[in-house]
Amino acid sequence: MPVEPEFRDDSSSVQLVAAVRQLVGHGLVVEGGDLTPADRDLLLEEELSLGNVVPARRREFRAGRFYARQALQGLGAGGSVIPIGDNRAPVWPTAIVGSISHTRSLCVVAVGSSTEFLGVGIDIEEDSPLSCELARLVSDAAELEGREEIERGLGCDLPKLLFVIKEAFYKMYFPLTGRFLAFHDVRIELDVEKHAAKAWIVPSKHLAAIDSRCFEGRFGSSGGTLFSCFELSAR
Structure with missing residues (x-):
């Protein structure tokens, strides 16, 4: 039998993002939510870097890039392409550090300026x-x-x-x-x-x-x- 997708109400994703924002250091921008943005169009270069993956992984990837671009806008780097590097990690724009994490139903992204942070990791x-x-x-x-x-x-x-x-x-x-x-x-x-x-x-x-x-x-x-x-x- 097919596995039913997991759904959470909007309040849970809003509360999660708010909780993470309180957790991270000053100067980091946090965005996130559920995976519904996966239905929106992506930049072609990002899709090509993903390769041939199962639909669930593609949905997680799309939502992650959507929230990543939202977060980058907070640093004045909106519209950036964020492909996958050789090590399968996101390739962030110059002078940006960041991290993306997701569950089956939620995604959170944290980004910061490399003048403020050498690195950031979120899970x-x-x-x-x-x-x-x-x-x-x-x-x-x-x-x-x-x-x-x-x-x-x-x-x-x-x-x-x-x-x-x-x-x-x-x-x-x-x-x-x-x-x-x-x-x-x-x-x-x-x-x-x-x-x-x-x-x-x-x-x-x-x-x-x-x-x-x-x-x-x-x-x-x-x-x-x-x-x-x-x-x-x-x-």
């Missing part, structure tokens, strides 16, 4: 628990310490939250370094009360000589959607 995911197998893939024992108490306080699955935070961190970090990271290459420490997260690269044989900095991000939830954002200031 949104449906608030549903991960399987035990995926939880082991995403997190380690240290990150899951105190899991029951954290989940009671936050009201969400801890491995899924760690997944969202690590995805947001990776989206910020990869464009800066070109380094692919696995989930266990990144260690997360949560501040539950402040909804803040610290991320470190875990030293290993293949990562021993790279960045030893602590990166600070934030996380939250709205209407059944988890979200996280990392940004790296240029100042």
Whole structure:
């Protein structure tokens, strides 16, 4: 049987975008909503860069580019083409950094000026628990310490939250370094009360000589959607 598409009322998407705007740093422009803009026309160059994909992926892509251009207008870069690069990430206009994320029904975009930010990463995911197998893939024992108490306080699955935070961190970090990271290459420490997260690269044989900095991000939830954002200031 065909899977029925997921629909959410307008208020959930508005609330999500508002919550993310409160989360990100000053100077970042956030736009987003549901995927209905996917029915609008796109610039041809963007469609060609997408290639041959299933309809659901094409819909996510179209909505993402629509909201990305809305966000870019806030930085005075409206009308820009945002194709897909060799690494499948968006190619932003010169002097712009940005990040796009979507679920099956919602999309959020964050962009900023490269004079203000070296990088930004955002991720949104449906608030549903991960399987035990995926939880082991995403997190380690240290990150899951105190899991029951954290989940009671936050009201969400801890491995899924760690997944969202690590995805947001990776989206910020990869464009800066070109380094692919696995989930266990990144260690997360949560501040539950402040909804803040610290991320470190875990030293290993293949990562021993790279960045030893602590990166600070934030996380939250709205209407059944988890979200996280990392940004790296240029100042």
